[in-house]
Amino acid sequence: MKRYCFPISILIFLILEGLLIFAKISPYENKISSLIGIWEGFAEINPYLVDPGFVVFRSGGYDGQFFYFLAKSMFTDTNWDLILDSYFFRLHRIGMSFFLGILSHLFGFVNYPFIAILTLTFLFLFSVWALYRLLPEDKKILSLFYLFSPFTMNSNLLLVADGLFTSFLVIGIYFHFRKKPSYLISAFFLLLAVFTRELGAIALISLAAYHITNKNYRLSLYFLFPLAAFLCFLAWTRTISPNHLGTNPLGFTDMVDLPLFGFVKSFYDEGVFHLSGKEAVKLILFLQFFAVSLYCTHLTYKKVRNSSSLVSLIKDQEWILILPILASLGVILFAEQGYWRSFDNLSRMFTMILPLFLLLHSLKQNLFSRFFLGSGILLFLFLILRITWITSGKEYYLSP
Numbered sequence: 001m002k003r004y005c006f007p008i009s010i011l012i013f014l015i016l017e018g019l020l021i022f023a024k025i026s027p028y029e030n031k032i033s034s035l036i037g038i039w040e041g042f043a044e045i046n047p048y049l050v051d052p053g054f055v056v057f058r059s060g061g062y063d064g065q066f067f068y069f070l071a072k073s074m075f076t077d078t079n080w081d082l083i084l085d086s087y088f089f090r091l092h093r094i095g096m097s098f099f100l101g102i103l104s105h106l107f108g109f110v111n112y113p114f115i116a117i118l119t120l121t122f123l124f125l126f127s128v129w130a131l132y133r134l135l136p137e138d139k140k141i142l143s144l145f146y147l148f149s150p151f152t153m154n155s156n157l158l159l160v161a162d163g164l165f166t167s168f169l170v171i172g173i174y175f176h177f178r179k180k181p182s183y184l185i186s187a188f189f190l191l192l193a194v195f196t197r198e199l200g201a202i203a204l205i206s207l208a209a210y211h212i213t214n215k216n217y218r219l220s221l222y223f224l225f226p227l228a229a230f231l232c233f234l235a236w237t238r239t240i241s242p243n244h245l246g247t248n249p250l251g252f253t254d255m256v257d258l259p260l261f262g263f264v265k266s267f268y269d270e271g272v273f274h275l276s277g278k279e280a281v282k283l284i285l286f287l288q289f290f291a292v293s294l295y296c297t298h299l300t301y302k303k304v305r306n307s308s309s310l311v312s313l314i315k316d317q318e319w320i321l322i323l324p325i326l327a328s329l330g331v332i333l334f335a336e337q338g339y340w341r342s343f344d345n346l347s348r349m350f351t352m353i354l355p356l357f358l359l360l361h362s363l364k365q366n367l368f369s370r371f372f373l374g375s376g377i378l379l380f381l382f383l384i385l386r387i388t389w390i391t392s393g394k395e396y397y398l399s400p
Helices: 005-028 032-036 040-045 064-075 087-091 095-107 109-134 137-147 150-157 162-177 183-196 200-213 217-237 261-265 281-306 310-314 319-333 337-341 343-348 353-363 367-390
Strands: 055-057 396-398
Touching: 005 032, 005 109, 005 137, 005 150, 005 367, 032 055, 032 064, 032 109, 040 055, 064 087, 064 095, 064 109, 095 109, 095 162, 095 183, 109 137, 109 150, 109 162, 109 353, 137 353, 137 367, 150 162, 150 343, 150 353, 150 367, 162 183, 162 200, 162 319, 162 353, 183 200, 183 217, 200 217, 200 310, 200 319, 261 337, 281 319, 281 343, 281 353, 281 367, 319 353, 337 343, 353 367
Parallel strands: none
Antiparallel strands: 055 396
């Protein structure tokens, strides 16, 4: 990959992202607040949180509104009186709301959507650069698959946390494995990652175990501390009594089903099978899940078979990439049907998988890894078509 190709690719990405943002907001008087996805039901029960002139949808809405509500509640005098869909579920993923809340507090919450998209884009591009630096010289072109990831692009345009979590994770891994490691900086970004999404705990456990088996106990503490801090935070949240548990408090059993039962159930409504052209994209996502599962299973089998002991197995640095991927695959495997019915929900589950998979693919590639990356190009094209042509505008009003 020629060196000048990387900045040109970044420029193309920024132009494309700008065009897609324009396509998403143009039906709503070009109000960028429409990216937040505020539903009037939550606007009505949290009237003090919605800034004047923000787009409010009469139906629909999306998860970006909960990160916005939580951010504003933390940094404005509202007596923590917010009502979400599920209080504790959202509070456990406080990282994005806290991070964007600080910036919005400084520059005004009326600018929250601008701050959010700019911050998510900047940190994503930083993580793309980090991945580019980690890839071998003859494989740096693979960074383009991450730059034009349909999963991260979709997540960031929805102003939700999956893209930010992945950016923190990739940057943390970069500072750990670059030629001159900065372990404290790595631990800091992984601390941000685990507070943004709990799957970051898998990477922290992997890194701590790796350093323990190499008898670098001081370094292991760098990665155990963020994990301990997150566990203490979870314990603290259970000691507080919120004013409202949410309109739909979620427990663990509400979010899972038997393996792939959610996928099968997503094809049925009241016992009647259906499969529209719009829904067919989930078949590609299912095949991607299948391909990554086979790839990781084969890789894991070979590593276990060739290892002389458990210690030698844990010392293998590739586990730091494999285990978070396996954890994400597990989330997809047991996901209930609601996740499989929505492209937005399902595609977000692959966000973290892609950059870690690229690092593995650069070392060991096969038919399954090539299929996953190739089908990702199809999904990116689908995302563009979905935003510019398939998705129709919703009824809305501007908050008073």
